[in-house]
Amino acid sequence: MLGRVLGGRYRIIQHLGSGGFGQTFLAVDQQLPSQPLCVVKQLQPRTPNPFVLQTAKRLFDAEAEVLYRLGNRHEQIPQLFAHFEENQEFYLVQEFIEGTNLSEELIPGNPWTEDQVIELLKDILGVLAFVHSEQVIHRDIKPENLIRRKQNGKIALIDFGAVKEVVAQGTHLPGSTRQTIGIGTPGYMPSEQAAGKPKCSSDVYAVGIIGIQALTGLLPQQFPEDPITGELRWQSWAQASAGLIAILERLTRYHFSERYSSAQEALQAVEQLQQKNLAQSLPQSLSQTVLLPPSHSKAIAQSLSLQQHSLRRSELGWNFWVRFVIATYLGPTIGTILVFVSAVIFFLADKYLLSGFVFSRYKDNLQLIAALIAGPVMGLCVGVAEWLAMRRWISGIAWWIPASVFSSTLIGFAMALSAVGLWSKTILGALGGVTRWAVLREKAPRAKWLIPWFMLSSLIGPLRLYVIDLSIRSQSGPSLVVGILLPFLYTSLMVWILRRQ
Template sequence: MLIDTILRKRYKIVEQLASGGFGDTYLAQDLDLPSKPKCVVKHLRPKNFKPEVLAIARRLFESEAEVLYRLSKFSNQIPKLFAHFEENGEFYLVQEFVDGHDLAAEIIPGYRWSEGKVVQLLQQILEVLSVVHQQNIIHRDLKPQNLMRRLEDGKIVLIDFGAVKEIKGLAANSQGQVISTIAIGSNGYMPNEQASSRPKLCSDIYAVGVIAIQTLTGKLPKDFQEDPSNGEIIWRNEVNVSNKLADVITKMVRYNFSQRYQTANEALQALSSISPALSKSTTSSWKLPSRRKVLVATGVGAGILVMLVSAFFILLRTKTTENFTQLPCDRDLSLLSLPPLPDQPDKKFENGINFYGSFDQNNKLSGKGILLFKDGSRYDGEFKNDKRNGCGRFSFPIQTSSHQYYIGQYVNDQRNGLGRLRWKNGDEYRGNFKNGKCNGYGVFQFVNGSFKSGVWEKGYLLKDKNISCN
């Protein structure tokens, strides 16, 4: 679909967000509303346009659209469905735009999460999944890419319910029967009964358990080991966690579905028994603590008040920096000290940039390397498809920039993911980035030891627009 296409004289396509085997996803504007708010358009195309296939696709589309309409009424952590329609045998969903990042930006291969952080993530996912299961609905495609961390409040939002994708796999066999030619789900996160087209509510629980093992081991599901005798995932010997948490996760990923927790609420109750303190709201690490916590002490004597406020700020600092004491790319210590440049570059660009490193079979920048720019700035890190992708360090020009360096994740030449940005005066931001800007939860620490933390958007702290990390 072309950019600037207007669907139904209302939804203007702005850019393509994703393209896959099931269809394309676009960012659009709703021209009917005064502010022209953003929305997401999903374009679903059956691969077979026979009348009998289209009839089944149409019925499935209507049924699943009704499910999405219904679910969003029960939770604001499920995107609202604004419209659904068919044009020329192709199907469209118009949904609420969720500003944030998916959990693939947080769950980094090779980086292990702490037990407490994993418990919090599990609870956040299961809380919203329990709303879905209470409606007797199976998500069918839970994975980090379909779990969004909303920028506004740090809550988990479920996207891309798998059932709608079945439209793409409809086909007619030699007897004229309409069948689904694909198993809905993603390899590694899909249990055996779902791969056999018999998904159950507890199939979602399996996927959540796999995500937990992924965060604890730092491994991708494809790298998990399985016991050949019973199909169980082998993982407990690789991590150092309490037996209580290990037992809960093990039950979540049992090969035999009857041995798992049957619903998200069952798993949530088991998780709450590990630590009652964690059974309360778990989004606190993504939000600035309420001022009310300080004001509670208003009636206390002055000396006690000072002690309470001091203790509060010590606790606050501990909480806000906990998730970022070691960022994923910090593990590569070679990024912390710059190696000397080789005598000759491996490639010279017309704009004066020199590249030192390796290439793939298509002669594109790949693997680890160095870029030296004309202004004296320098990038040391990982490349893929001719662009900076992976972990890297960018050193800013000495004479013309107030920044010293950035160490963190890159996607398509932009700072995207987790990283740290340091200024020459010693100030430092640690947290999430999007398209080169501080975006998401982060901590800005000043050289004098004070700090500001919370949710950032396009380089500015949402609760204090005077604070910028640009």
């Protein structure tokens, strides 16, 4: 099939997938100057029966007409470029959407924040509301059929199940008993759809399952089910407001009559929850004196929600990179200066005010005294520098500064207590990493990787200018190179942690 030209213009360049209905290919349109990419779906009914072929062709044309109407009126649905028959095989040619599959973002064990889940639900329900308004039921809502466009980050809905429905219909021969065949994917398909009676609320159910999957970090197969009512029991794994949990519960009710009847109704509920969360987050005085128009309120909600999200790679560009690298150098540099000044002041105060009492009494514990001074001061300077570098991209992390003070103090003691074993130092470093993880955990699930990073730092010393200082004093070239590279490694870790997953 590769290299074959279909319809006189679409040259197949890659096989994308196959199933019971046929195959999907990536192709180029040779008749357009830029030769854009497109997706070609091939339908191959598995019977030579003329009636089956005629029925398949009729349904294929009808579905193609629906797809053409939808794709040309909504940016989150791929456009249909052509549909034709060639050698008794049917083809659909659709727009190729460049982006990432939602299944790649829904990583098991990495739950999303409530704000992220709300934005995801709004994005999916927005396009699904349009589909339902056109009297169309998608029938196969799942992460694999949702693609986040690289161009604008919007979720695009693909694969409207046309060819799957044709195959199901094509199995009914004249004179045979017609059986209803459920179309969909287990885990995302409610009971009435499995029985072959899908409704708009069936699509709504699938969206709810995706929302629960994002919120809990669990796969649909892992959701326990009530043996009596058939309702899903996932709430104990969710960290969210009662409002969001109530919406997800109604989206996924076992009986369709208890769900939202359409995507539009569900979308309104999600938007109302977002408005409520926004009102609670605004200062009380502002909410009492200013009445915002709905359009302004919605814009502010989107802005605040964007700030609370973990960030996409494109948002963490060179500007953030440079700022954070500077912070990793500048914070310890200022800290070193302040530690030196503090040590001088402490020495002078002890000499002239205390007649050398501290140095004479605790001369064997001077390292601990130095750690007691250096740890908090260094942590304060580093924490402030890193917070200043991050606050423009991710808000609500002022606790990063005391977390830095705490972790730096622990690591300072780990360095001072040279007799402390590796396990003790590792535990101290882990505690320091846990404090920073606690600040970012709701905004960036990958923040847990700060724990092993600070465990490592407690073993080999603070990972920044300390290595450079040691390398200069020991005149070790390799150590100097490592010391210079460590801030870049730390910055890479922070970019990976903060970017949207």
